[in-house]
Amino acid sequence: MGWDMTQAELDALxxxxxxxxxxxxxxxxxLALILAVEEALEVKL
Incomplete structure (x- = not known):
């Protein structure tokens, strides 16, 4: 993840x-917002 990103993009991330x-x-x-963001970012636990 992020290997082809510029330093500015890495800093923003x-x-x-x-x-x-x-x-x-x-x-x-x-909590609903947290779960929605996690789902959008495809967070896996």
Whole structure:
């Protein structure tokens, strides 16, 4: 994943990933939204 990405694209992906994990760790976050994003990103556990 990301092998053919520029450094700017990798940095943006990293920032988006950090923001997502900060959001899902927030106890006030919306579970339905979290699940929808995980499904859209095809997150596998």
């Amino acid at each position: 990293h920032d988006e990933t950090e923001a997502f994990f900060a959001y899902i760790e927030d106890p006030d976050s919306d």
